[in-house]
Amino acid sequence: MTKKSPAKSTRKSSPGRKRSVSRKRRPSFLSRSIRFVFKWGIILGLLASIPFALWVWWLNGQVVARFEGQKWQVPSEVYSAPITLQSGSPWNKTDLETLLKDNGYRFGRNSQKVGWAARSNTKVSAYLRSYVDHLGYHESARRIFSFPNGKLAIHTLSGEAVDQAQIEPQRIGFLYGGNTERRQILTFEQIPVSLIDILIAVEDQDFYQHWGISLSGIARAVWVNFTHGSRRQGGSTLTQQLVKNMYLSSERTYTRKLTEVIMSLLLEYHYSKQDIITAYMNEVYLAQVGNSGLHGFAAASQHFFARPLNELNIDELSLLVGMVKGPSLYNPQRSPERAMSRRNTVLAVLKAQGRLTDKDYQLLIKRPIRLSEKQKSRSVYGDYLDLVSLQLSRDFDEDTLATENLRIYTGLDIRAQQAASIAVRRQVKALEKRDKKLQGLQAAMVITDRGNGQVRAVVGSSGDHYTGFNRALGAVRPIGSLVKPPLYLSAIASGKYTWWSKIEDKRLRFNVGGEVWQPENYDRKLHGEVHLYEAMAKSYNLATLNLATQLGFDRIGQTLRDLGVKRPFTMRPSTTLGALELSPFEVARLYQPIASQGRSSELGVVLAVTDQQDRLIKRFTHKGNVPFTDAALAVTLDGMTKVPEIGTARASKREFPNLTYGAKTGTTNGQKDSWFVGITGDYSSVIWLGDDDNVPLSITGSSGAQKVWMDFAKALPQRSLPSSLPDGAFRYSILKDKFEIAAPRCDNKVELAFIVGTQPQESTSCLWPF
Known part of the structure; x- marks a missing residue:
């Protein structure tokens, strides 16, 4: 039987059932677009992050390099000598009170705090500040000052007598960089805790919690600005403010804001809050003073209150913190009412945060703003700073002095400088008022320490402002009769002459270059035979010239060089009567060996230079010897005391009858220059008056320069020359x-x-x- 092959299934799906499909669905256009953007976004983002990462890496290098390197290019600071208060020196109570005020000491009911003073009817007590200089650390000390018979007496609180007390050196200026920034660098330990608390309370309450930027602060600022419809509040942290000041420009762009945020995060990552707040305290801009920007709270404290930051009260610290928001807007010197309102706003913040009680708040907001009374109209120390620059230029390059904040300690005497400046301006104005032909009269004055030769004061002009032309250094003029004491020293040192020796005051004729030179005395008279002390005291030209011919002109020329004349000159007969051209500073050097009786023969300006950590960099010594015995120099100085007693300086002796001092007046041919030298137990002073155009004047050394010295000596009472003489x-x-x-x-x-x-x-x- 034949088998049938299997037949293929021909069954159809039943009605109503859908046929399953195995074919994939194709993604939609939107899906494909999202995938494309995501894929390439990641690729491009990774590629873009490379330059962004490089940019952040570069910003990181900038942050670290500036913060760990030299943060600020601060010019070198120049300091005066400490003010030494010596028991037994001439003082009165009012002058000491003024001195303490000028140096920022507050007067109250007692002097139990450093920087405070108190007074009674007869005494002054003061808690003197500690300080560091090139000699080391000097502790603070509380002292009681009294003034028996016009002399200073110093005691401790327990009544023990003290020989001397010292007021700390004062900063007198900057070198090379003073026209760009003023800044005084503080360490964290030097910043008052109360200042930190006030600043954080007002400017950045989340400072210790955030990492450079404050999201809550930004949100709060956005909300305030939105609700008020304008920019009322910024969201910057202290860290961001520091970044803006130290690293960035003032432009307002999204790029700069992004840079600020990233750098703030980097700054917080690398450094502690302590480092950041310290840098902020030193960096913050608070005022413009002339051409100089005032940076940092320490510099602002000295400028506005003339005292250290740690001595300010809560209301004064609040004033400075308030200025951070708008240094120009809230400057108390320009807008005192607006500044007070801003200060009170800061105090209200402190009260709201529980940092002030209501009682203290009500007391503080009623306090007036008391700023420093220091005059800003003239750079009192500009001429002295010229001398400092000149000396330091031999050992330091300009860039170092302009940027590395070295501390330069000098011998400047604050009281002497102020007294000299005032005396010069006041007397020149009085002379100009007396004689209209003297309009444009100029002046220079150099004051040195009689004993050690340190330059204590320099005045380079008679104007109210520092002009840049320092006549104490640059006015090279004939010195007239100031040449005579060195000439008489030559005679004394020879051993052949004494002050009692006699010399003929008679006319002499000299053939100079084919022309006859026949000098005269100032009074056009002959005085016969006179003692040497009379000839010098009364400045007799002819007697002096006769003595010079006996000594020999070459010998006198050598004496001048031995005493310190370094400027080349040719010795002629006329040189012995003052045809020798020197600057006032060079005259001061010429007289220093005589004034000090041999203890110093060179002038000193800078004592030492240290770095910011008070490490000694260089100590300056001014050495020098002259080939004259101390005895010969002392005898010469003693002879100069006859000039005020019987000679051309009798006017000053009438003013100071109980003061023993040496002096010499000088007047040049045609009365074109007026000179005076005064030597007391404390100072050797040289004064010059003249016209820049070298025209004849209606004044002599006696009627011109001597008046300046008298004014100076009144303002700064001085001790007599010692009565004892050196051995020999x-x-x-x-x-x-x-x-x-x-x-x-x-x-x-x-x-x-x-x-x-x-x-x-x-x-x-x-x-x-x-």
Whole structure:
């Protein structure tokens, strides 16, 4: 039987049942688009992240390099010498009170806090500040000052007598970079805790919680700005503010804002909150002072209050913090009412946060703003800074001085500088008022420490403002009769002459270059035979010239060089009467060996230079010797005391009858220059008056420059020259008409100093037979 092959199924689907399909569905256009964008977005994002990562890496390098390197290019700071208050020196109560005020000391009911002072009817107490200089650390000390008989007496709180007390050195200016920024760098330990608390409370309450940016702060700022319809509040943290100030420009773009955010995060990643707040305190901009930007709270404290930051009260700190929001808008010198309102707003924030009680708040908002009373109209120290720059230029390059914040300690005496500046301006104005032909009169003054030769003050012009032309250094003029004391030193040092020796005051004629030179005395008279002390005291030209011919002109020229004249000159007969051109500074150097009686023969300006950590970089010493004995120099100085007693400086002696001092006036040909040298127990002073156009004047050394010195000596009372003389010199009373030592009962006598061995060998008792 034949089998059938299997038949293919021909069964159809039942009605109503759908047929299954195994074929894949093709993705839609939208699905394909999303996949494409996602895929290439990841690829492009990865590619874009490479330059972004490189950019962040570059920003990271910028943050670290600036923060760990030299953050600020701060010019070197120049400091005065400490003000030494010496027991027994001339002082009055008012002057000491003024001095303390000028140096930022507050007066209250007591002086139990550093930087505070108190006063009674007869005494002043002060808690003097500690300080660091090139000699080391000087502790703070509380002292009581009294003024018996116009002399200063210093005691401790327990009543123990003290020889001296010192007020800390004052910063007098900057070198090279002072026209760009003013800044005083603080460490974290030097920042008052209360200042940190106030700043954070007002500017960034979340400072210790955020990582550089504050989302809550940004949200709060957005909400305030939105609800007020304008930009009322920013969302920047202190870290962002620091980044803006240290790293970025002031432009407002999204790119700069993004850069600010990233750099803030990087700054917080690398450094502690302590590092960041310290940098902020030193960086923040708070005012514009002339051409200089005032940066940092420490510099602002000195500028506005003239005292250290750690001595400010809560209301004063609040004023400075308030200025952060708008340094120009809230500057208390320009807008005191607006500044007070802003300060009170800051105090209100402190009260709202529970940092101030309601009682303290009500008390503080009623306090007036008391700013420093220091005058800003004149750079009192500009002329002195010229001298500092000149000395340092030999050892330091300009870039170092302009950027590395070195501390330069000088010998400047704050009181002497202020007194000299005022005396010059006041007396020049008085002379101009007296004689209209003196309009445009100029002046220069150099004050040195009589003993050690340190330059204490320099005035380079008579104007109210520092002009840049320092006549104390640059006015090279004939010195007139100021040349005479060195000439008489030549005679004294020879051992052949004494102050009692006599010389003829007679006319002489000299053939100079084919022309006859025949000088005259100022009074056009002849005085016959005179003692040397009379000839110098009364500035007799002819007697001096006769002495010079006996000594030899070459010898006198060598004496001038030995005393410190470094400027080349040719020795002629006219040189002995003042045809020698020197600057006031060079004259001060010429007189220093005589003034110090041999203790110093060079002038010093800078004492030492240290770095920011008070490490000594260089100490300066001014050495030098002159080939004259201390005795010869002392005898010469003693002879100069006759100038105010009987000579051309009698006007000043009438003003200071109890002061023993040496002096010399000088007037040049045609009365084109007026000079005066005054030497007391404290200072050696050189004053010059003249016209820049070198025209004749209606004043002499006596009627011009001497008046400036008298004004200076009134403002700054000084001690007499010491009565004792160095070994090898002695003072005797001598008969005027006979070379014999006079007994106390003798009448016709004069007291003169001698080098031992040159004094009279005989004496007289002045007993006469009846």
